[in-house]
Amino acid sequence: MKRDPQATRKRILEAAISEFAQYGLAGARGDRIAQAAQSSERMVYYYFDSKELLYRAALEKVYGDLRDAEQALALDGLEPLAAVAAFSRFVWRYYAQHPEFVSLLNTENLRQAQTLRTSEQLPELVAPIVALLKAVVARGQHAGKLRAELDAVRLYVLIASLGYFVVSNQHTLSAVLGYPVAEQRSMQALADDALGMVLAFVKPLD
Amino acid sequence: MKRDPQATRKRILEAAISEFAQYGLAGARGDRIAQAAQSSERMVYYYFDSKELLYRAALEKVYGDLRDAEQALALDGLEPLAAVAAFSRFVWRYYAQHPEFVSLLNTENLRQAQTLRTSEQLPELVAPIVALLKAVVARGQHAGKLRAELDAVRLYVLIASLGYFVVSNQHTLSAVLGYPVAEQRSMQALADDALGMVLAFVKPLD
């Protein structure tokens, strides 16, 4: 009826991302996805064959989107310290603006990365972003602007950590601390603190 | 079977924690819990009335365990900086040694803290630990050993962030980075870096 296969497929995939992000894999419901996509449950299987494969497609989509977003990052022209700061801000902003990405990652970790481990295209979707930071670190160390002992991968993990937790755990945090993490202002304050931490950490101890 | 009601109840609760941690709320299966508890599905309902209530009990249990563990923390006798370090190490070690706690938190955040928000005993289970850090910060600032602008709640969030992410996302991290996060040694290296970060951050900029 719609005769626009690409569009239908896309609507389903987007509805699925949102559903999986909200309910996890086990909790996601086919009929809800169909309804949100203004399509039918049948079409979901027509395009994606099974819930698991739809979930895999959703994961690949959100990782792909991250990779696409990071293309816009131009760190080469920046001072090493400024580059680390820009990188951190980019990552944190991405998490904050894409809570469904964070949620899907949590879901995938619950499953012990079952799907990710067996995906063929996922590795290549993730490699570039770490490479980006590696380049900055190497350059900064060479110029004496970043600590020599710095390990780029560990630095990446720490930067990610600082932005991830507040998005991932925003609901329990505000329930438990009464701290309104989701609000712009507190988010910003946290990000400022975190940036201070990162920069203090990467600077050489002159 | 076993004429020891308390023991049966306990086995069920423990099996439930492990099941919820592994599969989330929606993915958890009553029969698997019953089997792991060497009991019957019927008993699960006998003691906990419903899956939701069992889940709530599980959440309360893991939060209670954290509260109990933190009793052992004696920060009062320590220097402010040492106290911050001890606090951080405690939190991180707890996360690392209790991945089921981390996993349950993720599950609860997926549900937008639905259960936690309506729990009566949960707030009081969490308040003390933040209070602990608050005391240290106040004392340290008074003694001029910690930065005056430091906000204890935000500091708590940042410390938690640094320990949480690697446990929560260990599976995707090792799948995607090939970084063996779960191993003792890499965990330790990360913790060392993180501690460096925290201390550099809290110290006054003399």
Added chain:
Amino acid sequence: MKRDPQATRKRILEAAISEFAQYGLAGARGDRIAQAAQSSERMVYYYFDSKELLYRAALEKVYGDLRDAEQALALDGLEPLAAVAAFSRFVWRYYAQHPEFVSLLNTENLRQAQTLRTSEQLPELVAPIVALLKAVVARGQHAGKLRAELDAVRLYVLIASLGYFVVSNQHTLSAVLGYPVAEQRSMQALADDALGMVLAFVKPLD
């Protein structure tokens, strides 16, 4: 509600035999079985776990019934020739009176005996009846009343053949030949001819 588990289970199994006999494994419908058994589709799964296992149970039941029926056969007191006749008549009568057995066998052959081959109890359900004929043949050959070259297994197959086809293929036969195979009289005439055949075949050519 019925609180008579054995009876419910039995009604379901009988309904299943009749359904499988009428529609085959693929064509059998769970709801029809449930309805015929005056139970619910859910109960079918409660007792038998899956359609396949229900089918297996059905097969085992009809083979078991045949084995039970054959207990009544007392061939030892008979003359060898009379024993062969009695055996043949028993087999043919059993097929004629249990078309659902014949139909299930056809279904199982369509499936290339997939289920039967992997059944543990089926072999032992079938062995005795052939053993019965073997004993008769041995006795008859020893007494010079049956042809020395006779192979008991082959004889069994031929006897079974003569009774099976008319039951198994009665519908196509009457459609195609206009021969009312299902009627008592034609059935009897065929059985008489068949018995003549068998006896002429087993007698020594004096």
Added chain:
Amino acid sequence: MKRDPQATRKRILEAAISEFAQYGLAGARGDRIAQAAQSSERMVYYYFDSKELLYRAALEKVYGDLRDAEQALALDGLEPLAAVAAFSRFVWRYYAQHPEFVSLLNTENLRQAQTLRTSEQLPELVAPIVALLKAVVARGQHAGKLRAELDAVRLYVLIASLGYFVVSNQHTLSAVLGYPVAEQRSMQALADDALGMVLAFVKPLD
């Protein structure tokens, strides 16, 4: 794809025969047929309109093939006894070499010959072969070489029986008796015995 409509139609029909023979009507799958025919599911409907009609076409095809094969049978020149033997061997060989025919007959009987009974061309496909035997019997009786009481239709049924069962039930037989019915040698031994039976039966009791 292939601009050869007749060839496509033929491939589909052949694939259908094989599919119906292997899985029955209910168990047959449109997509498997399409794939085996190197065509598309859509084409199956294009040429045959529905599964039922495709099944009917399959039945008509296998009956037609039998009728064609039997044209080669020249019984007129043979002695009555030799003619009966030739007829029997032909039928048995045909069954053995066309298990898909046997399987389709079983499937059709499961359905209580629903399709066959309402077919217009099927009766005329089957009549000739029985007529063939009738002629032989009449001739033989007239010449005193065949028993006078012999009924040709019943004789046909018995001959068919003897060849059908081993093909139709080969899988359960070998599973249950451990008798390798499908093998050439055992098949031949059975056919020899069966021929002995038939001839002993039709001969006058001089």
Added chain:
DNA sequence: TATGAATGAGCTTTCATTCAT
């Protein structure tokens, strides 16, 4: 002649839960 897209209906199976003792 040929075909990719779409679909309603229904199938088997699972799940959390309640009944009855």
Added chain:
DNA sequence: CATGAATGAAAGCTCATTCAT
């Protein structure tokens, strides 16, 4: 205190078939 039996509701998925070009 404990449990075997029973179940309504829904979930994921499949099937034969039709639409639209």
